[in-house]
Amino acid sequence: MKAAIVTVGDELLTGDTADSNATWLAGRLDERGVAVERITTVPDRVADIARVVNEFRAEYDAVIVTGGIGPTHDDVTMEGVAAAFGRRLTRNEEALDWLLEHGGYAAGDLTDGTTKLPEGARPLNNEVGVAPGCVLESVYVFPGVPAEMEAMFEGVASEFSGRVTYTATVEAAEPESTLIDRLAAVREEFEVSVGSYPGEHVRVKLTAGDEGEAERAAAWLRERVEPAE
Amino acid sequence: MKAAIVTVGDELLTGDTADSNATWLAGRLDERGVAVERITTVPDRVADIARVVNEFRAEYDAVIVTGGIGPTHDDVTMEGVAAAFGRRLTRNEEALDWLLEHGGYAAGDLTDGTTKLPEGARPLNNEVGVAPGCVLESVYVFPGVPAEMEAMFEGVASEFSGRVTYTATVEAAEPESTLIDRLAAVREEFEVSVGSYPGEHVRVKLTAGDEGEAERAAAWLRERVEPAE
Numbered sequence: 001m002k003a004a005i006v007t008v009g010d011e012l013l014t015g016d017t018a019d020s021n022a023t024w025l026a027g028r029l030d031e032r033g034v035a036v037e038r039i040t041t042v043p044d045r046v047a048d049i050a051r052v053v054n055e056f057r058a059e060y061d062a063v064i065v066t067g068g069i070g071p072t073h074d075d076v077t078m079e080g081v082a083a084a085f086g087r088r089l090t091r092n093e094e095a096l097d098w099l100l101e102h103g104g105y106a107a108g109d110l111t112d113g114t115t116k117l118p119e120g121a122r123p124l125n126n127e128v129g130v131a132p133g134c135v136l137e138s139v140y141v142f143p144g145v146p147a148e149m150e151a152m153f154e155g156v157a158s159e160f161s162g163r164v165t166y167t168a169t170v171e172a173a174e175p176e177s178t179l180i181d182r183l184a185a186v187r188e189e190f191e192v193s194v195g196s197y198p199g200e201h202v203r204v205k206l207t208a209g210d211e212g213e214a215e216r217a218a219a220w221l222r223e224r225v226e227p228a229e
Numbered sequence: 230m231k232a233a234i235v236t237v238g239d240e241l242l243t244g245d246t247a248d249s250n251a252t253w254l255a256g257r258l259d260e261r262g263v264a265v266e267r268i269t270t271v272p273d274r275v276a277d278i279a280r281v282v283n284e285f286r287a288e289y290d291a292v293i294v295t296g297g298i299g300p301t302h303d304d305v306t307m308e309g310v311a312a313a314f315g316r317r318l319t320r321n322e323e324a325l326d327w328l329l330e331h332g333g334y335a336a337g338d339l340t341d342g343t344t345k346l347p348e349g350a351r352p353l354n355n356e357v358g359v360a361p362g363c364v365l366e367s368v369y370v371f372p373g374v375p376a377e378m379e380a381m382f383e384g385v386a387s388e389f390s391g392r393v394t395y396t397a398t399v400e401a402a403e404p405e406s407t408l409i410d411r412l413a414a415v416r417e418e419f420e421v422s423v424g425s426y427p428g429e430h431v432r433v434k435l436t437a438g439d440e441g442e443a444e445r446a447a448a449w450l451r452e453r454v455e456p457a458e
Contacts, residue, residue: 039248
């Protein structure tokens with residue numbers, strides 16, 4: 001399963017807020033064996049959301065959209081997703097009933113913005129906040145508040161799955177350029193893909209379809225590099 | 230000026246690394262009045278990099294690409310950018326000369342991967358690390374190591390400019406949905422755009438082309454909401 005993540009919000013594009021939702025979702029999807037191939041941040045604008053959602057749903061098995069759902073004028077994600085599918089936003093009776101029953105709200109307390117979903121969408125209850133999310137075909141829409149997003153993702157996590165991979169990491173206290181021959185050799189010797197991330201030390205990440213293979217490759221490489229502290 | 234940011238790296242798509250470079254760049258560009266309209270993360274794959282760079286350079290005034298430059302097999306950003314322009318990667322003599330003079334390297338120490346840039350690119354010296362960046366028309370390529378990226382950006386920061394905006398923030402201790410009428414009113418009364426970000430409290434961000442206007446709108450709103458501590 002290949003997936004893309006779309007995070008919505010002007011505050012992400014001005015650097016006011018770090019996109020921790022994307023990092024969290026990418027980690028959880030990776031744990032479930034789903035390959036995330038794009039993470040894209042778009043402004044709070046209907047046309048931008050619709051365009052990116054449409055492009056990604058044509059290309060990936062699942063698209064997760066977070067942020068910009070709720071009652072205020074800058075919450076336009078549901079409108080963008082509806083536009084991507086050429087559907088209308090309508091009051092979702094199932095979402096409304098759930099909120100009236102579980103949220104302790106009266107019908108008059110809930111603004112239109114909170115209970116309107118794209119026509120035909122399956123609502124996702126918000127156990128932590130108010131605004132419901134939804135699923136439309138392969139597109140999942142979650143809130144932007146991290147605790148709400150995380151709880152909603154966990155409720156549907158079983159719908160995301162793929163081939164789980166295993167990773168092992170080796171830290172080397174050498175310049176990255178001197179490691180090139182051994183990185184080539186470990187790829188030759190073992191069934192692994194190799195990522196190399198420079199920093200204070202070089203972190204080499206070995207990924208395999210089999211846990212033993214990743215560990216064997218790491219052990220082999222550890223014997224051949226200058227170990228970091 | 231409208232800009233897009235492309236961050237390259239499998240480690241960002243598995244949630245191993247938070248995309249702090251995108252947040253930093255978005256903040257610095259915003260300070261300079263540049264509107265960042267997209268942030269996209271792509272894998273370490275030539276075709277994906279080429280495709281996104283091409284799409285963005287057709288649409289935005291500037292594209293900043295970070296990550297995946299350097300000597301190892303997974304550093305394919307320069308190849309992706311070259312492919313986007315239909316150019317070859319060639320050894321850049323200017324970049325090489327600078328490294329020999331300033332880096333204390335001998336020519337034999339430097340791998341091809343480090344000194345090959347897209348044909349015709351303007352090299353950007355790396356004052357903090359080794360691998361040079363480059364500029365090709367409107368596309369800027371920076372390293373992924375934050376200190377190297379930040380130093381390289383500052384060296385060309387004056388090439389990014391736009392209409393500077395001013396923001397003021399109001400924190401309200403009310404549910405977001407109850408604020409809707411006053412958020413509409415402040416947009417009516419003042420020349421501001423209004424963002425509303427729920428969290429423990431609701432943070433309302435007022436943005437104007439004029440500092441006084443943003444402050445006046447904030448003062449007006451502060452008198453009309455339940456103040457947060």
